[in-house]
Amino acid sequence: MMKAPFHVYSVLLLALAVSLTSCSQQNATTVLEGNAAELTYVAPGEYDEFYAFMSGGYSGQITAYGLPSGRLLKEIPVFSVYPENGYGFSEESKPMFNTSYGFVPWDDSHHIELSQTDGEFDGRWLFVNGNNTPRIARVDLTTFETVEILEIPDVAGLHCAPFITENSEYLVSGTRFSVPIPQADVPITSFKENFKGLINYVAVDQESGEMSLAFQIEMPGFNYDLARNGKGKSHGWSFLTTYNSEQAHTLLEVNASQKDKDLLAIIDWKKAEEYFKAGRGTERTTSYYHNQLDESSGIAASTEMTTTTILDPAELPDMVYFIPVPKSPHGCDIDPTGEYIVGNGKLSADMSIYSFDKLMATIEAKDFDGDINGIPILNYESGLHGILKKPGLGPLHTEFDGKGNAYTTFFISSEVVKWDVEKLEILDRQSTFYSPGHLTIPGGETKKPFGKYLVAMNKITKDRYLPTGPELAHSAQLFDITGDKMKLILDFPTKGEPHYAQAIPASMIQPNSKKFYAIEENTHPYASLGEGQAKVTREGNQVHVYMTAIRSHLAPDNIEGIQMGDEVYFHLTNLEQDWDVPHGFAVQGANNAELLVMPGQTKTLKWEPFRPGVFAFYCTDFCSALHQEMSGYVRVSPKGSDVELVWGLNDENKSAQTSR
């Protein structure tokens, strides 16, 4: 492998440093005019116009913000355990974290994709990738709960995911890190021979939203970074950026920044689907987990999957193409018409904009410039709509307003730039504070952008808010894009790394939002569907407490006869049937979190007593004026004690069912 001279590397770093310093010295407040306060103020009792769903980056979660207020409405736990409501700690939710690597309690969530019908948001589901231990999750937008997590086998760094097709047919999901596929104990220096990428097509059931891994396309060992699927005229095609087409395995900062151009992968996924359905793939044994929440019982279950189908472009023609794209691109974005495809080459001075029609003509004419592993490389010039010259430094991501304008973030020069997609003319540029990664415009990646706002997600905050010690919140900046010039109107800190977002009109989610779970539909096997069903049973050393919560008592609230060595399962059913009356549950000394149980739900906390004595439990959610009174005691006796297993409420005690 060629090594980069170190002076190249030093010059590059210096350039970055200078850019960052100069932008830091601008003053944001000078760009503000007029009525920003009124534009962003949502008065008490009024609602925001949009939901913005932001990936949490290294938090592994999703946050839902209201726009234009910038208020954090909810953090939705997805890939990381969440003690706040017991996700990952309750027995029902633990299976969501199962993978072929065991229980993995964290991930790095990057790209949110709202489900689409005919290229427009339909408000049903939200998909997000786990980058570190490759997974895709689905959130149900009626409950704002993670209902499914599908592992992607044999790959590393599922960064380039889960980009959705026009009718939510597939989530195209490429791999950031190439690895031996299947895994093998080989030298890292054998990268070019042994390491591969995979582009994974995850099918989505159109009715249920359920995911399944359809097929995996084996690709050269590059780093696949971001993608979009065609829409309208380009429906049926996927476009993915790659970097490290140098195939470096060490010091990528230098060694993957050698070539002037990397490659954009272009996939005819309808052709791939045909090959897959025709049995032209290779089935391979593997292992990955599919975790799903049963919404009626509230219990998640894991299934280990054992086979996968690989499609090899070297053997299956007319399926995959490459075209050169300027240096180390990040985003690959397609305008609402489906015609223009933007390559954001982050280390390039210019941006390449491709024409779908020209790409198709280039393919048709077999106007190729060689191939890589049998994958034809399209002639760069032939596919190009044109070049956007000197738009800024470090372009990362572009979205659209549906009026012919594109908006791109520039990480290094810390700005957002508005430009005309057809004419390739710069229309406006505004500073951001500082270093934006992605941006979002409501519907800005769909056939029907809603426009109005642009949110830049900035990676460096520094002096933007009151300091919080060395660790600072990242920030989001809200621009009004209704006029010719973009106007910065609000700056709000965010949770985790607000890596990427999609925003959708509230009217598409709000009417379907579930208020509580109907108790009569609760199929949890340990549910108590009324206080009369509360009981305690023993099976060997497992004690099951069927407990109910209703304002303002737990039943039973006195339990005796637990012994050291027992595993106690508190199954709490919240009997309330009204909106916003959760009950919580905690027991002293648990090596566990709390349970937060919504009306009509049952959740289970496992508790292993630590010493004999009498221990308190209580409702953790301030549910009523008598919430402080909503508590109870559990008595723990030494192993083998003759204290009888009894339970009760208000001293009306009953003996428990026991089988030893």
Add this chain to the structure above:
Amino acid sequence: MMKAPFHVYSVLLLALAVSLTSCSQQNATTVLEGNAAELTYVAPGEYDEFYAFMSGGYSGQITAYGLPSGRLLKEIPVFSVYPENGYGFSEESKPMFNTSYGFVPWDDSHHIELSQTDGEFDGRWLFVNGNNTPRIARVDLTTFETVEILEIPDVAGLHCAPFITENSEYLVSGTRFSVPIPQADVPITSFKENFKGLINYVAVDQESGEMSLAFQIEMPGFNYDLARNGKGKSHGWSFLTTYNSEQAHTLLEVNASQKDKDLLAIIDWKKAEEYFKAGRGTERTTSYYHNQLDESSGIAASTEMTTTTILDPAELPDMVYFIPVPKSPHGCDIDPTGEYIVGNGKLSADMSIYSFDKLMATIEAKDFDGDINGIPILNYESGLHGILKKPGLGPLHTEFDGKGNAYTTFFISSEVVKWDVEKLEILDRQSTFYSPGHLTIPGGETKKPFGKYLVAMNKITKDRYLPTGPELAHSAQLFDITGDKMKLILDFPTKGEPHYAQAIPASMIQPNSKKFYAIEENTHPYASLGEGQAKVTREGNQVHVYMTAIRSHLAPDNIEGIQMGDEVYFHLTNLEQDWDVPHGFAVQGANNAELLVMPGQTKTLKWEPFRPGVFAFYCTDFCSALHQEMSGYVRVSPKGSDVELVWGLNDENKSAQTSR
């Protein structure tokens, strides 16, 4: 035990339900006037005026909000593991979760107390209680990091904590749930004979902030709910509310709501301290953990403590008193002069306000009305300043503006009420949406309130924001209290349960905020203080990777020779020395979270490889334009493989130091 007739209970519930329903039908927007948008808008690049530190309730954490913007500046992890930055997952932070019950990864954080000097905030530390598995934590306000957690032994439900004295001498911390002390396997029905409360005095070192358990005062088996310590003239005294003076052990909602009055405990803590120092306490063997972060190495360590000193009021006269207080009180609040003590009887129609001078005279005159376990009960009328009649339903907490006014939250009637402390006259009432628990006024519990704003922390949100399924954010409502009438100006959702808060002028925190850790002061034993110190060593099956991070590479980034069965410790040192340049670290398949490492810090991630192959690791924080290139590979071979342990960067590989 007497059982409550069920009709009493039904009537009470009905009353609550009616109150809640009627308040829900009001419309918040009608109370808004004029310039609320301008009053709460903090323009991009400008700062909030106050930090509001809110306890997270069932999240176990603390959130720092800016006022008046309501922006979430940071969630500070305290009692609950926090995958977002690796707290509780890094080797350095795990000891913070040690307790006498083992590793406890969650708690319920209720009351924040900022350190005080001479009865005013001094901006140094912040203390908060863990309610479920009794603990108190200290946060360093220069770093916004949890630096100490002290377990409180032998108690249950450390709700009534950690209320600070005028010069941060002590944190008075009473127990919500009485239990056998020390623990014993006794019938729950023996509550009255066997169950006790403890009021714990935790001493705070005036220089370092370090906590230590000084003494525990044994108290009757009531539920101790909230407390304040005297200030000015009343300095040296603690005041604690109790409920369940009925000593019920089941169905407290009914059985602990029997008596018309409960008791306020009054403690002469200077007398208690004298007794303690004179050896008049009883030393008892116990077990509790004291966990402290060494700020120079960043490593937390646990010490098991084994003795405690109990002071018995029955044997030690003139130390503890009771006085009756209206039914089931929550807050006990003292005005800035130290003279007026407010008992917020949540089930009473009136509020009792005591006079410190009169209480002292009552004690002096031995004007007692019997005793409980040798603790004299002061004559209620003698200690009273007066009664605030019919202020609202369900008073919970009162703070002050320093101008003679008190502000009380009413949970059931959903309002905040302003009243004259001296004259006991209602001055204003404003609706809240809905059911406020605590409120905060900046400095409102100190000798020097800053006034200006009032934040009500509401327990029920329902229709206040865009819906997020069954689980909704709780809310905070910001009132402008500069005029005669309170004005609701902002409504913002919060994280966890915003149980309680204190707000402090930003100017008292901001100048001392640490920007990064000086690398030359890093004493972590596995730190690499420069890239030249990066290395890999093996000791048996433990492999230590001394790794560095600087924009934009990790060193080493290629590691071979790891074997199945190894425990790999990645010790990542962030070499940056500038503000807001964290680096993160994650490795595929870890049954662990990420590390988020601030400049100058070292943190350690334990990884146990799951299968042979080549696995990726990468920086998880978007740190530079070449962040996507900041990655590496670790090769895992089968156990006993002869692949040599080597590491390198840019193919300049070195053999690792090995001792087997």
